[in-house]
Amino acid sequence: MVAVGTDGDGIACAQLDAEGTVLRRESIDRVALSGLARTAVDVRWVWSDTAHWYPSLLDAGVRVRRCRDLRLCHAILRDSTLVAEPAAVRAARAWDVAAEVDSGAAPPALFAIAESAGEAAPPHDLDEVLAELARQRDAVASAAERGRLELLCAAESAGALVAAEMRAAGLPWDVAAHERILEDVLGRRPAGGGMPEHMTALAAEIRRHLGDAQASLDSPAKLLRSLHRIGVQAESTSRWELRRFEHPVIAPLLEYKRQSRLLVANGWAWLDEWVHDGRFRPVYVPAGVVTGRWASSGGGALQIPRLLREAVRADDGWTFVVADVAQLEPRVLAGMSSDAALARAAFGRDLYAGIVDSGAVATRAEAKVAMLGAMYGATTGESGRLVPRLRRAYPRAMKLVDDAARTGELGGVVSTWLGRSCPPASEGWQRAQRQAAGETGSAMDRDRARRAAGDRGRFTRNFVVQGTAAEWALAWLGEVRSRLESLGSVGAGETAPRSGPAMADRAHLAFFLHDELIVHTPVRQADAAAAIVREAAASAGRLLFGGFAIDFPLDLKIAPTAAKE
DNA sequence: GGAACTAGCGCG
DNA sequence: AAAGCGCGCTAGTTCC
Structure with missing residues (x-):
């Protein structure tokens, strides 16, 4: 293990033995840190927060194999009722911070480790990192089911690596395909930022039925009053409620709402803001949900409508392994x-x-x-x-x-x-x-x-x-990640440069959503990547449930788009 | 003019 | 045909 943290104005590393005793400690500059991470491949890195340390290494073209994310593990051990002696971890209140909510506007600059002002962050200082590591070891040691907690901390930390790597790689996104879908559904894009063609026509039809050329369609309260005036006594303007009524206004109104949703959530403005250089790069927030599921921040990464999945398109010479677990x-x-x-x-x-x-x-x-x-x-x-x-x-x-x-x-x-x-x-x-x-x-x-x-x-x-489903998925994700590592890199002519310097040279994870994942892979590694995804699912099942025989079958396909057929 | 709220709908 | 979990995001609305 090597712990890394700040030390005064600089950075320092501490080499630890298996018991966590410090063997050596030295100052290190940022270039040397990425050099060390590049060469010391078997090291488990111990750091305050993966989202803080890892992006700059990825920008420098370096992946790490394993880490322990103290912020995420702190939250687990602090609250787990399996921990018999949680007092020390609980007392370390400085570690009680939620994930940094990075707007995601720009990836952090190379080695920019200064926090933006006022942003909550866990302590990065190396002495405090070592102290927290010791507290966490003691907490796990006091636990009734220490193996389970160790597995959870390891899986959570691996997930944090995946989250940073997927942001670095991005999800390959075909802007032209997305725009074709928008034009099919919404009609031509308005020149001056107004309403698209089909929505304009629907709005006129709806207002005609409402008998009010000025009727507001976007304010639920006003729309409800307009509907009441023409005898549609709905209690709300939700789709389920409106469907109950038979009136010529209902069909165009439901279609208007569908289109409005697409325009507002994933229209041309979304494309401009979130897709750059053929990649959608959302911010994933591991354990952002109380159950341990991931959340996302910015771009609505976890809510991409199925309609747009065919805009997810692999690079030339590459393809996808798209897999999800049934039930x-x-x-x-x-x-x-x-x-x-x-x-x-x-x-x-x-x-x-x-x-x-x-x-x-x-x-x-x-x-x-x-x-x-x-x-x-x-x-x-x-x-x-x-x-x-x-x-x-x-x-x-x-x-x-x-x-x-x-x-x-x-x-x-x-x-x-x-x-x-x-x-x-x-x-x-x-x-x-x-x-x-x-x-x-x-x-x-x-x-x-x-x-x-x-x-x-x-x-x-x-x-x-x-x-527990989120834990299974984390184990699956972690297994996929480490097994893909063993695939080896492809030749310089076959890389996916837009996936970022650390991820471009071999099959890598590109998307994860609760029970499904997408691997972006060179075509000639696709079969091997698919086998890995399957083996990883079986392995995750064994890791959690040992000898108990329970199947986790995958729906899996190798295809250049993520569209479900 | 911004914070905090609700409605509605996308995802699992 | 819809009540029962977890989210994020946008627009409209209300309140300071």
Whole structure:
């Protein structure tokens, strides 16, 4: 291990043995740091924050193999109920910082390590880095399931490397294809920044039906009043609500909303702002979601509409491996609960078909809403009605989510398979429960408290499943990343220079979204990359669930665009 | 003129 | 045909 941090005005490195004892410490300049990282390939780097240190190394053309991201691991260990002695980690409040929210306007300059003023950041000082590393080692050592926490910290740190690398590489984006889609759907781009052709025509038609040439279509409150005036008594202007009414205004209005959404979220302005030199480079925020899922900041990376997937196009001579896991969450639930019956239904491609085959429900559609209902906490409607059938068919799996919900309703904390714990009930939540339970609690207080308890129960019910699915995905991602490394580089004539100096010479991850990933690969490495993606999925399953036999089949294709056929 | 809010809809 | 989890983003609105 080599820890790196600031030291006065400069940078210093400390070489550590396996126990974390400092063997050597020396000042180092930034060029020498990237030189060291380039040559010392087997080192695990210990640093405050991957988002702070790694981009400049990538800009210098250097990948690192392994790291420990102290900021991310701090958050895990601070909150995990597996840690028996969390006091020291919890006391180190300087590490309680969320990810830097970089607007992403420009990649950080080479070796620019100064924080922008006022931006929260973890301590980068080497002495403090070493102190935090020691605290974290002690915390893990005190844990009941130390292997799980170690695995989680390693996977989380590997994910942080992937996030920085994917931003450096970017997602190959075909601007012309995107513009073709915009013109197909929206019509010609307005010259002076006005409304596109098709939207203009739809707006005129809608206003004619509304009998008001000035009607506002973009303000929900005003639009609702206009609809009421012509007898459409909708309660909101949402798509689901509007669909219930039969009136000639509805169809053009729904189409207008669809187009407006595309224009506003991913129109020409989005292209100008977010796609440069044939790459979309969003900021990924590992563990940005409370469950451990990634978030993103800027560009809406996690909300790219399916319609635009065909604008995701590989470089010349390169192609994609596009893969996603079918029904990840129920599979993970089977693994966590060792529910052999659910695991049996999960063998093969389609878990929902497996549930139907087991006789628990009659149709695939029923299996799906029932399973989602079980994991989200549905109580009413078709979904709520079907959940009891799953309870009979898969009692172990259902007990796990039901127990998580019960714990949450009572104000307790639940944890994922590898030990990420959910936040405790807020002060306001507990106050509401006390208020309702007390002598003076009114019916309204009790109602409010019951609702809050239910909300928290559904949150904790879903937390264990969503969070463990995020852990499986991190393990998959990390395995893909390290196995791609072994593919070796391609010749100078075959590189993808727009992917950045550190990523251009071989197959690399280009996109990740909860349960799917895209590898951008030279055509001649595509088959090998696809095999790696499959092997990594199997490996992730073994890593989390050991000998328990649960399948994680992939939908995988090798194709130059990300469009789903 | 900006912060904080809601509505609505995209993704899993 | 829609209630049940987690997000980010934009525009409109409200409030200071």
